[in-house]
């Protein structure tokens with residue numbers, strides 16, 4: 001495999017939206033390609049960040065609608 005993984009594929013792998021076959025391919029590529037594993041690392045940080053922001057927003061909504069004590 002000498003093609004790099006595109007952003008969409010990386011994203012779906014990180015979000016576990018791809019098939020197990022694709023996951024295996026992507027992981028195999030990441031193991032051999034420093035460039036793509038760096039991209040995956042950055043993308044994962046970004047996704048974690050987004051996820052944390054979404055969770056924080058939900059907690060915030062929950063607490064504001066519940067804070068009538």
Ligand SMILES: [Zn+2]
Pocket residue numbers: 003004005029033035036037
């Ligand atoms: Zn690559």
